[in-house]
Amino acid sequence: xxxxxxxxxxxxxxxxxxxxxxxxxxxxxxxxxxxxxxxxxxxxxxxxxxxxxxxxxxxxxxxxxxxxxxxxxxxxxxxxxxxxxxxxxxxxxxxxxxxxxxxxxxxxxxxxxxxxxxxxxxxxxxxxxxxxxxxxxxxxxxxxxxxxxxxxxxxxxxxxxxxxxxxxxxxxxxxxxxxxxxxxxxxxxxxxxxxxxxxxxxxxxxxxxxxxxxxxxxxxxxxxxxxxxxxxxxxxx
Amino acid sequence: xxxxxxxxxxxxxxxxxxxxxxxxxxxxxxxxxxxxxxxxxxxxxxxxxxxxxxxxxxxxxxxxxxxxxxxxxxxxxxxxxxxxxxxxxxxxxxxxxxxxxxxxxxxxxxxxxxxxxxxxxxxxxxxxxxxxxxxxxxxxxxxxxxxxxxxxxxxxxxxxxxxxxxxxxxxxxxxxxxxxxxx
Numbered sequence: 001x002x003x004x005x006x007x008x009x010x011x012x013x014x015x016x017x018x019x020x021x022x023x024x025x026x027x028x029x030x031x032x033x034x035x036x037x038x039x040x041x042x043x044x045x046x047x048x049x050x051x052x053x054x055x056x057x058x059x060x061x062x063x064x065x066x067x068x069x070x071x072x073x074x075x076x077x078x079x080x081x082x083x084x085x086x087x088x089x090x091x092x093x094x095x096x097x098x099x100x101x102x103x104x105x106x107x108x109x110x111x112x113x114x115x116x117x118x119x120x121x122x123x124x125x126x127x128x129x130x131x132x133x134x135x136x137x138x139x140x141x142x143x144x145x146x147x148x149x150x151x152x153x154x155x156x157x158x159x160x161x162x163x164x165x166x167x168x169x170x171x172x173x174x175x176x177x178x179x180x181x182x183x184x185x186x187x188x189x190x191x192x193x194x195x196x197x198x199x200x201x202x203x204x205x206x207x208x209x210x211x212x213x214x215x216x217x218x219x220x221x222x223x224x225x226x227x228x229x230x231x232x233x234x235x236x237x
Numbered sequence: 238x239x240x241x242x243x244x245x246x247x248x249x250x251x252x253x254x255x256x257x258x259x260x261x262x263x264x265x266x267x268x269x270x271x272x273x274x275x276x277x278x279x280x281x282x283x284x285x286x287x288x289x290x291x292x293x294x295x296x297x298x299x300x301x302x303x304x305x306x307x308x309x310x311x312x313x314x315x316x317x318x319x320x321x322x323x324x325x326x327x328x329x330x331x332x333x334x335x336x337x338x339x340x341x342x343x344x345x346x347x348x349x350x351x352x353x354x355x356x357x358x359x360x361x362x363x364x365x366x367x368x369x370x371x372x373x374x375x376x377x378x379x380x381x382x383x384x385x386x387x388x389x390x391x392x393x394x395x396x397x398x399x400x401x402x403x404x405x406x407x408x409x410x411x412x413x414x415x416x417x418x419x420x
């Protein structure tokens with residue numbers, strides 16, 4: 001079709017030499033069909049060029065710690081101010097986030113979402129190199145349990161055939177004996193860590209470093225349950 | 238005091254959400270806000286407001302069809318649009334130069350597409366997305382992109398061509414396809 005008239009691919013990637021470029025322009029000037037095709041695709045090349053590269057990058061902004069502090073301060077003020085008509089926390093199912101798979105240099109990372117993932121959050125992230133935050137391929141997710149108010153944030157870093165599990169768990173009362181479990185897609189449960197909630201842990205949350213013999217792409221969810229079997233919170237991945 | 242405890246626990250949990258959104262999407266949010274406002278300080282205010290809205294309505298983060306990042310960027314766009322509208326509404330009283338305001342609006346409309354583009358890119362196959370990122374976002378030449386991706390230059394050319402066509406299939410960039418509220 002159009003593509004046979006002129007090397008549009010070369011034209012759009014600006015990879016024609018001067019002669020070829022001139023010929024292409026001459027052809028486009030006379031062939032309405034090719035011109036329409038070129039123009040509609042150029043709309044996209046220009047739109048792509050206008051996107052700041054940072055919009056595809058994961059991680060926090062540079063030099064913006066004050067911004068985070070300011071935001072947290074505002075939240076604290078609002079939250080203590082009215083003690084919230086919002087008396088019960090609205091649950092989040094799972095705010096799934098990101099992952100930047102990166103292989104050094106100019107390589108381009110990608111998020112691979114499992115094809116059967118819930119239609120919830122499909123991160124549009126294609127990150128370009130050297131994100132300062134997470135190790136390559138790390139996936140993070142956060143969830144709040146609407147009933148218990150407990151929150152979990154997890155970061156799963158893949159190793160061949162298994163994962164490292166970092167978790168921050170808040171909102172569980174002192175004295176609870178907790179298990180951090182990874183549930184794979186078939187429903188099989190693997191223990192990634194266990195702890196007793198201390199007074200400080202009840203106030204400020206507990207951070208955990210664990211691991212589980214589950215490949216990252218097989219992880220269905222990560223949850224916190226007590227020894228007695230009460231589930232405090234669970235996050236889908 | 239148990240009430241206090243519970244409150245405190247919620248705060249800790251809430252902060253964890255905001256911290257995690259900031260850690261994952263902060264850079265993208267600030268880049269977009271800066272592009273829209275052309276002002277880093279104003280952009281930071283917009284990002285702060287967007288995070289606070291996410292905290293107020295955590296359910297909306299995941300109830301929408303799009304991604305978390307898509308939701309956050311949409312909120313940013315709405316905040317900036319509202320600000321421009323508010324400024325326009327004030328304009329007669331403060332006698333703002335009539336030239337300035339529309340140019341802000343035009344600029345905002347131009348870059349509104351960035352969010353659409355990011356969302357559309359996320360729907361492409363990895364091969365397609367990578368090649369477009371190299372060529373157009375990073376501004377690589379075909380040769381550089383070929384080297385970075387480890388594929389022949391000819392493949393870069395043809396693949397990028399098909400990737401552009403795939404993008405066009407996914408989303409419309411024309412103004413008719415973008416939402417404009419007429420309030």
